[in-house]
Amino acid sequence: MLPEPGPAIEVTDLRKVYGEKAAVDGLTLRVERGCFFGFLGPNGAGKTTTIRMLMGLAPATSGTIRILGHDMPGDAVAIKSKIGLVPDDTLLFDHLTGGEFIEFVGRMYGLGRPLAHQRTSELLELFELHGAGRKLIGEYSKGMKKRVAMAAALIHRPELYLLDEPFEGVDAVGARLMKDILLDQVRQGATIFLTSHVLEVVERLCDRVAIINQGRIAVDGPLSELRAGVAADPDRPGTPETLEDIFVRVVGGPARASESIDWL
Structure with missing residues (x-):
């Protein structure tokens, strides 16, 4: 089936505040139908909170969410009927x-x-x-x-999959099977919104990536364009960056162990 016109996900100025802390702070994001979209960020960046708002499991403090042509939460039932969810904590019975x-x-x-x-x-x-x-x-x-x-x-x-760390704890054979199934779903016109800490998996599967840091989008674009930037290694100028290079540069990686602890 061919994807219908219009984005699968359209989020504008989305905020979720707990107490005095904004877990998601002014998130604006567009995911086209038929896209394999990687949504990345360090721990506590707001990834799971975003997915919970997309599913209608957590009300947004402010901002708008439109999914598959429907408004959330007004059309929550219609939206949920078209979504497949793999939550991080596997809410099974x-x-x-x-x-x-x-x-x-x-x-x-x-x-x-x-x-x-x-x-x-x-x-x-x-x-x-x-x-x-x-x-x-x-x-x-x-x-x-x-x-x-x-x-x-x-x-x-479903038309849209929301997958929060779907490969965590899965062995190599199972992960390969799941990847093949998801890629086939995209070929058939479905949209996939994936979070994962395994950047090699995201780099292999996704055609577009956004990185969220401290509740805000730091980078958003086609993976091919993001990787075409200047290499992190100054000895190899012009070499395409890996997704790991981009991620560490954007979120601010720690000092190298040899520089931070002398005896290691």
Whole structure:
């Protein structure tokens, strides 16, 4: 399917204040449909808070959010029906099996029981979770929980995926499978909004990147253009920067260990 016209996400001057501290401070962002978008930042920069506002789980203090042509929170139900979410803390039900949870999510999104059951079986097979049998989610490893969360996000074929650290704790085989599935979803016209601390993964998957620091956007643009800047290494002028180079330069990396502790 071809992406519909207009942005998947359009955020203007978004703020979220807790007490006297702004976790997100004047965020303006546009994510086009069909884009694999990387949303990066150091710990505490405001990434998860932003995703929670996009999902309607945390009300914004001020600013506007428009997702897939709908306003949040006014059209929250319509928006949520078109979104697949993999949260950082994998909000799963520990006392269900993986299959029960995935099928439950499918039913919540309006799938009929036979279709939800069929898709659940196929997703369990795809994510190699069928061997877990009657084992409860509370007994799963972190990587298995991420696989269940990803499968549940896929079951209703959403237009937009919000993925908060989806590869954390997932082994190399599982991560490769998840990456291939996500890339295929983008090829089919879906939009992916990804946060990850694994910059090599972002660099390989994303075509556009924004870096948030202290609640504000520090860098936003196509990854190819960002990497075409001056190299961080003065001995290699003109060499394209890696995403890690860009990230450390933008957020202000620490001094080298050999410079900060003499005896190391």
